Amino acid sequence: MATPGGAPAPAGDNLRRLTDLYRMMVRIRTFEETALEAYKLGEIPGPLHVSFGQEAIPAGVCASLRQDDRLTSNHRGHGHALAKGADAATMYLELYGRDGGYCRGKGGSMHIADFSVGMLGANGVVAGGLAIAVGAAQGLKLLKSDAIAVCMFGDGATNRGPFLEALNWAAIYTLPVLFVCEDNGVAAHTETRTVTAGDGPAARANAIGVPAVTIDGNDAVTVDETVARLVADVRAGRGPRMIHAMTDRWSGHTATDAAAWRDPKKVEAAKTRCPIARLKSVLIERGLAPAVLEEIGTAARNEMHAGRAAANAAPWPSVPSAYDDVQSVGAVSGGR
Amino acid sequence: MATPGGAPAPAGDNLRRLTDLYRMMVRIRTFEETALEAYKLGEIPGPLHVSFGQEAIPAGVCASLRQDDRLTSNHRGHGHALAKGADAATMYLELYGRDGGYCRGKGGSMHIADFSVGMLGANGVVAGGLAIAVGAAQGLKLLKSDAIAVCMFGDGATNRGPFLEALNWAAIYTLPVLFVCEDNGVAAHTETRTVTAGDGPAARANAIGVPAVTIDGNDAVTVDETVARLVADVRAGRGPRMIHAMTDRWSGHTATDAAAWRDPKKVEAAKTRCPIARLKSVLIERGLAPAVLEEIGTAARNEMHAGRAAANAAPWPSVPSAYDDVQSVGAVSGGR
Amino acid sequence: MSANPTSDITLVDAGRLAVLQEMRRDPTVWVLGEDVGRGGLWGQYRGLLDEFGPERIVSTPISESTIMGAGLGAALVGTRPIIEMRMFDFVMCAMDELVNQIAKVRYMFGGQAKPAVVVRMPHGMWRNSAAQHSQMLEAWFAHLPGVVVVCPSNAEDEAGLLVSAIRSDDPVLFFDPKDLWTAPGQITDGEIAPIPFGKARHARKGDALTIVTWSAVTPNVLTAADQLARDGINVDVFDLRTIWPWDQDAVAASLARTKRLLVVHEAVEVGGFGAEIIATMIDRLGPAAIKVAKRLGAPRIPVPFAPPLENEVRITRLSAPCPGDSATSPRGHRGAAQGNE
Amino acid sequence: MSANPTSDITLVDAGRLAVLQEMRRDPTVWVLGEDVGRGGLWGQYRGLLDEFGPERIVSTPISESTIMGAGLGAALVGTRPIIEMRMFDFVMCAMDELVNQIAKVRYMFGGQAKPAVVVRMPHGMWRNSAAQHSQMLEAWFAHLPGVVVVCPSNAEDEAGLLVSAIRSDDPVLFFDPKDLWTAPGQITDGEIAPIPFGKARHARKGDALTIVTWSAVTPNVLTAADQLARDGINVDVFDLRTIWPWDQDAVAASLARTKRLLVVHEAVEVGGFGAEIIATMIDRLGPAAIKVAKRLGAPRIPVPFAPPLENEVRITRLSAPCPGDSATSPRGHRGAAQGNE
Numbered sequence A, B: 001m002a003t004p005g006g007a008p009a010p011a012g013d014n015l016r017r018l019t020d021l022y023r024m025m026v027r028i029r030t031f032e033e034t035a036l037e038a039y040k041l042g043e044i045p046g047p048l049h050v051s052f053g054q055e056a057i058p059a060g061v062c063a064s065l066r067q068d069d070r071l072t073s074n075h076r077g078h079g080h081a082l083a084k085g086a087d088a089a090t091m092y093l094e095l096y097g098r099d100g101g102y103c104r105g106k107g108g109s110m111h112i113a114d115f116s117v118g119m120l121g122a123n124g125v126v127a128g129g130l131a132i133a134v135g136a137a138q139g140l141k142l143l144k145s146d147a148i149a150v151c152m153f154g155d156g157a158t159n160r161g162p163f164l165e166a167l168n169w170a171a172i173y174t175l176p177v178l179f180v181c182e183d184n185g186v187a188a189h190t191e192t193r194t195v196t197a198g199d200g201p202a203a204r205a206n207a208i209g210v211p212a213v214t215i216d217g218n219d220a221v222t223v224d225e226t227v228a229r230l231v232a233d234v235r236a237g238r239g240p241r242m243i244h245a246m247t248d249r250w251s252g253h254t255a256t257d258a259a260a261w262r263d264p265k266k267v268e269a270a271k272t273r274c275p276i277a278r279l280k281s282v283l284i285e286r287g288l289a290p291a292v293l294e295e296i297g298t299a300a301r302n303e304m305h306a307g308r309a310a311a312n313a314a315p316w317p318s319v320p321s322a323y324d325d326v327q328s329v330g331a332v333s334g335g336r
Numbered sequence C, D: 001m002s003a004n005p006t007s008d009i010t011l012v013d014a015g016r017l018a019v020l021q022e023m024r025r026d027p028t029v030w031v032l033g034e035d036v037g038r039g040g041l042w043g044q045y046r047g048l049l050d051e052f053g054p055e056r057i058v059s060t061p062i063s064e065s066t067i068m069g070a071g072l073g074a075a076l077v078g079t080r081p082i083i084e085m086r087m088f089d090f091v092m093c094a095m096d097e098l099v100n101q102i103a104k105v106r107y108m109f110g111g112q113a114k115p116a117v118v119v120r121m122p123h124g125m126w127r128n129s130a131a132q133h134s135q136m137l138e139a140w141f142a143h144l145p146g147v148v149v150v151c152p153s154n155a156e157d158e159a160g161l162l163v164s165a166i167r168s169d170d171p172v173l174f175f176d177p178k179d180l181w182t183a184p185g186q187i188t189d190g191e192i193a194p195i196p197f198g199k200a201r202h203a204r205k206g207d208a209l210t211i212v213t214w215s216a217v218t219p220n221v222l223t224a225a226d227q228l229a230r231d232g233i234n235v236d237v238f239d240l241r242t243i244w245p246w247d248q249d250a251v252a253a254s255l256a257r258t259k260r261l262l263v264v265h266e267a268v269e270v271g272g273f274g275a276e277i278i279a280t281m282i283d284r285l286g287p288a289a290i291k292v293a294k295r296l297g298a299p300r301i302p303v304p305f306a307p308p309l310e311n312e313v314r315i316t317r318l319s320a321p322c323p324g325d326s327a328t329s330p331r332g333h334r335g336a337a338q339g340n341e
């Protein structure tokens, strides 16, 4: 979805752009459905966090980004990586821990990164990406680049100190950062509203000095339009902005979490707000041929199944590679 | 100033209460003037942070507290300790690092504590007292005490993560905490406004969910009245409150800091806002006999000079005592 | 181990029973941490909310600094908090509160403060969790004055050491071994007795070699010791249980007999607590009294994700100088823990 | 030391000149930290704002987590930040960023990230600063994969090691010795040459004993060595300069000759890096090749405030097994540093 190097296409009532958005959302959904299926069969080790219901946000955010814009992510980062331009098959290799994966098998799902497309990494620490994002923006500014930094985080992260520090930091140095809070209402096994006081992330951001808006994060069109506007502000040097995007997490915290405590009615209600179904009706309304929609689904399935199959068949990284990439000076070698 | 165990006297136009406030402020000022003089003569080791110009805040805050209320402080804590009821002579012993000091010579100025009057300690880490204060409040609530916790910190602390976390925490558990931000406009060698975005500490607190007011912290009467009202709210179980008290720091960051970078005009202007002079005129206007004011000054000087002299003559702690109070199990003994 | 009747139990449940017992005994004991109201990430607090309510089983925001610092504040007014940190790695978000505050208040304030907190920090590798969810840095805290450092390796010790931790007036850093949560074990029926800090468990007896170990690698060490015993080589194995204080006397007495020392820990070997044990023994007994002193720990690399790479970091075999160079069985109990991270 | 002409200089200025030289050489080098625009707490950046402006000498809010994390982020886009932490103790507010992020990104992302940061952390005792402003925990970071750990003890090394640190693609943890900021020293005139990591300074030569040391205690060790030399006892002294990597070969070669090892560090002895040195040497040479292996470090207590108590923690004398048991002179250069904390 990122348009490498070039200017973003204008947002708004543009069928081609909305179709691209849709395609990205379907790819994210299909990537994770496929990964979850594989996970349940024991093909994928380690923790796996899927984001069913949240796809409009990464797709809508990255539609206005260039490849040289940088993005920091959190533990739920598949969508962020795909939308920023990472390759699904290489991601599967990493999820499987195989040779050729993005992190050479050292990271797994929770540490997906593709620096070549500006994706600076998923992060296993809640709010861990905030300071990194503002620093990336500060570095870009020092280098006189007009690339920007984008920071994706959940509602749970707004109760950690780095939220305050990083937003204040971005504001005082007028840094080119777009903060994006994906508010799915839950943090692990807790409803976030039960542990969050005040008027929410946008109110906090505004008070700290970062202009923020709350939007319906399940409406890809709204996300796209809002981001396009704010990215223009940020890129023009007007300082940081924040989007607080309301959304839903349909599934448990991890792939092994049944989330039995959640009210099934609420989860069902969330599914009626599916961002993909919603954009689909918009596209149909605007006259996109059903065959195109069908084709998008088929292509995504084929892409993901091929990626999965290749990953499942790929060799493990060599054991000596465990000793690579620790540090240049003072690295130890294998064999203890 | 703390009225041990009993209910606080009502705030407002009460000459006796204002005289007590004045006495405390004079004692704080005189304590620190005496300490600074001693410091410059090399009598006191370690770092020393004085608070000339800020005396109305600790005096006004503690006037409404009970002895069993708990207070956490920061690096600039002499006034907090005295106002909470600590003994000046024992404080001097600690500043001098002598036997019989509050911390048995292990803490010094930056770690003054007197748990017997609810003063839970000065703190060498900016914002270090915030989490401790909310925890103290939570513990008091669990123990079904109606004591409250008070947390003193500077404007510099509002840019550290614990500010966000602790305020949110206090709000979600409806804890009995009064947060007090002493805003002297500077943090070490930096003007805080140059590194702080948004509309200031009170706006941040309100957005996080802690009702906050900004007041003139150099007006002891205002401080006293505001605190009395908010402490009543907090003690009644209505949840945390914050006071953002504007004040001035006349001197450098530490006793050895000449603060040459500061605009001398601004410092002179700050001195015209002296909280002690201001309360003095109120008292005179309301008819307090000048002899009483004189007597307060003399008593404070005598108290502090006696404390200083005693500390200067006191023995050092014994060297083996260096090994005391580390831990009960797993402590090492002297002699290496 | 005990003459009294015992019950089969997993380590996670043994810990839960210890908390339950102490919370019933002492109304000032309480728990704070993320998701503890739902039983904790690992089920170590399952059911406690129902009995003790949300004022004593306090589910918190994701605010590690404040979880740690609030625990301290609550201790300073006379309660006994169990600070649940979910995973050790997240303690890095709360190090000021742990290192500069909890470990220091008692000393810095000349004995006025009683920081009677237990900090529970499940640590170590677990299911390919990679570099940010697998660390073992217990050695750091032996180097930090003011704290007790507990590293249980089995259900019985988890329970007894946790009871001691909760009753202790010292800050106790309690490293639950994540990889052993569901390992089967036994505890003695009836009241869980406290196990004193600083007393090693003499897990196997022999004269050929002294092995010192702790935490999640201990079962592997014991398996290896059993295999050696079948070959007629009997080794002395000490499970330290606590690395500060640690049972120097027991290790020194054994080493005086065997003259061969091997320290096995799953943490990185460089700068690990194994070095301290060797240096202390060399100092105490003199180099001349010792024939061999070796360590077996992880290489100095972050913990990687992919199974064959992670296995390279795990201590799944004992190498020299252990006679017979036998391989232990791989971990068999990594399946069923509740943890959903 | 050098054949070239030298100039007298304090350690703080030597460090400042190194930063100045590298900032002139490489426009991607910049500094962030509290009050650095005013020269830094210790004057280590004095005057740099004037030359490089506020975009390269960035005074920050009191936001340690973000100072550290932003430094990393800026490195990931290709700049070379010097992250100034004011005092080591405050790094405890930024440990997630240091331990879970900076030390891990390169590995965890399979080599994609280049965390070329220098983290400057003035450490150790200084003017009775008490428990929260005096810590030395450098040993922790030798145990942490992914970082280089530098502990200079004099002006020349401060400058040369800082140049290496700034040019390094690894995260370099640079422990400025607070107590030596104003200690007089010399540096070679002209361009400051990088000093390689992992190469000890062979500071005194002798056969009686091998002493290994680093950081602020080094001058005391050298004074003691000089006194011993006057008594005809010549000791081999190695100032490690960097404790990860460290110069095992030099120490092993010396020890093979002297058979006596003493490690002196000002950090707490228990769990300090001295243990690692002893354990490594015992492993490498075998216990039989060594007659004595001892450590001299601080007792396991927080650093107290009062001068006579703080002195008990300082290494101001060398005790056994150093023949002659002589007392070194007390520190003489604690007066004039700018630091106003």
Ligand SMILES: Cc1ncc(C[n+]2csc(CCOP(=O)(O)OP(=O)(O)O)c2C)c(N)n1
Binding pocket: A075, A076, A124, A125, A126, A127, A153, A154, A155, A156, A157, A184, A186, A187, A188, A249, A253, C034, C062, C064, C086, C090, C093, C341
């Ligand atoms: C500092 C830290 N604390 C706790 C965790 C465990 N954890 C992982 S994800 C998560 C919930 C995060 O919630 P949110 O930020 O809303 O993201 P979401 O999972 O809803 O996408 C928690 C508590 C962690 N990884 N890091």
Ligand SMILES: Cc1ncc(C[n+]2csc(CCOP(=O)(O)OP(=O)(O)O)c2C)c(N)n1
Binding pocket: B075, B076, B124, B125, B126, B127, B153, B154, B155, B156, B157, B184, B186, B187, B188, B249, B253, D034, D062, D064, D086, D090, D093, D341
């Ligand atoms: C976490 C931390 N960072 C930095 C410091 C160094 N320091 C001590 S006081 C201070 C300034 C604090 O400013 P403020 O909170 O406004 O209090 P004030 O000194 O103005 O009373 C700084 C930066 C510290 N002690 N702790």
Ligand SMILES: [Mg+2]
Binding pocket: A154, A155, A156, A182, A183, A184, A185, A186, A187, A188, A192
């Ligand atoms: Mg969420």
Ligand SMILES: [Mg+2]
Binding pocket: B154, B155, B156, B182, B183, B184, B185, B186, B187, B188, B192
């Ligand atoms: Mg201030």
